[in-house]
Amino acid sequence: METLQLVVAALMGGLAAFLAQQGIAVFNDGLRPLLPEFLEGRMNRRELALTSFALCFGLVIGFGIPFSLTSQIILIHSVFLATDIIGTSSPNKWLAAGLGAAWGVLLTIGLQALVDLFALLPVNFLDALGQVSSPITAAFAVFPALAVALHHGWKKGAITFALQMLARQIVVRVNPIQFGTASINLNAEGTALVIGMILLLVFAAREKAEVTADASLAAVFSDRVQRIKKNVLVLSIMGALVAAAANLGVVAGDPISLGLAAEGNIVDAGIAALARGIGFVPLVATTAVATGVYGPVGMTFVFAAGFFSPHWIVAAILGAVIVFLEVMLLDVIARFLDRFPGVRAAGEHIRTAMTKVLEIALLVGGMIAGNAMAPGLGYFIVAAIVVLNEAAGLPVNRLAIGPVAAILTGILVNILKVLTLFS
Template structure:
């Protein structure tokens, strides 16, 4: 059943991409819209999709998937973006995209099991150290609201948000160690990162709602009503893939972001759900505005389906609830557009939240990659990651910063195995 879920997600996502209905890569939606309106040829669209997504699949999605043995959604949906847009949109192109998308999904889950078995036969099994790549992500994630506040409003407000968030985190640590909170005689343990994150988000949205817009507002929903209507016409497709992804998440087959993925790998499903929820809040302005402006939706919607999957008691309820949630999202697009227009600060915060998350992930993954590399090959690991990062910067960043740490750790693991096989390096204890 688990394999079937992944295969079906691959099929449906590839078809949605092929029919120009939905793509996962946020940057591709405006480009797909250009193709729909006749300003971009299909071949150019396919090449652009490959250039924008392939590096992220190899350098971002796959390393995280390997490090936790849980599929990061980027691994499958960025791939199906390429598959769908690279195949012609005609009577034979769409079935071909569906078949390739299904095979890709099957290969991803089958290959994952093969990779795990392969690591066991290596001279130096570096799968466990590779898991350290994501360790700093969970802790540093709580700082993104403060960074978003600093980026959008002011450094002073950002510092205030950061200090209060840090204080709340330490108060949560104290409350846990002293068993301060009890229910029915049983001590209640608070998630310290989660508490800090909630406080930071309260600060962010309080500032955002207070921000005023200069000049007349624009009713996005009325300007782009035809595009909103085209999205609503395809709501059944979104319900299908939304239900499938929510179900797969409930089975702990996949995660929507590196933070919740690492929490799931540590067995913290509730914490993963909280992190996924915070991320979803930040993505609502981005997904809604790009969808309304382009007529192209995201196969994961506002990413709330991951929250549904993590908090549902069983897989079938997750499927039904996920379908219902994404249906509600699509139907509410016009209202969301008007709300975002009424509070421009909230609309603008979506991009700042996304940028803040990206910057934090770049730093956290570089640290995590360095720690993992140094565990695999003490001394050499730090040397390699530092050199890899700096050379990538000088070369104009052909590899996105977020991918340097995970890719570098994998490279160190491969090099270390070669050195061990040659007798040049001793396996670290």
């Protein structure tokens, strides 16, 4: 299994760097609009590489790696933000593919090496570090209510929250549900999340607009849509690799599903990945149609396919089919978004809500992890790191500061242990 994981990681990293070098797909949403400037000759590769490095490097170090260290599953940002840099910087597609493959393997092996290194420390804080994700499961289900509040006002947001909470507690009360000799335990947070997403989409779909065929997004950028469709085969292969990697426990697409998968809650991780995918449809579809450049994970539904699949081969097939359908239906999705501007706007509010909820959940998780490493002292250190980060102008963004503070707490506790100031 370890060999298979390394092979998939290598193929995934190599193909992602290849796609970035060719201008077919990049992971960073902010980088995607710059690719047409390069492809159409208004930006040279050096300028593209420098911009890519500026956009991606900080996120690899300050976001991808810290989250990956909270479990033995790699946050996909660690892989694909780096392959964006490798691909856009490489003068040759095969060099890019080779370096991308090497990065995929190095990251997979290196993460395990770090885990082994932690075991040699005077205070092994790795188990406590895993508690960073402990509040995520419960807190994440709140984001649809916040998205509704941001889009439609706090009253509708409060109604959404109330119905979510009611659904959650009904599930808690009726569990387990008996079917003859068999019993089923419904997931309370998952149920609340589903109810919230349904309400969010119902509210969003009520906003409609009349758009003529010639003025639609797909019509305006029809040549760029066709460019993506011409690359549907290689993009489908990329989707297969990502879904297989998720199924094999190599990667996860976001901190929520990573934390859930690390705890063994694979179905919950799949539900979280599915909800996140819905939120990313408007962003990915709109930027893809406007730029002619896709993303290596598509609309992110490939992660849900990986988590829900019983075997990595099934996951790979589903991942390929999902990306194929996404690409071939791009113009249909674009016309739908033009027809329902509320759904397009909902995507932005969903991402904002997810970020805000995660900021709070991961900050609380960082405090819990810090206290697990050193009762009392951990709270003190994490709080100090967080407020000093704010005072310094957020060199580490709020989403990553919880995990980063927990890691720094573990390092400081070990230093104090060596100095005999901690027992």
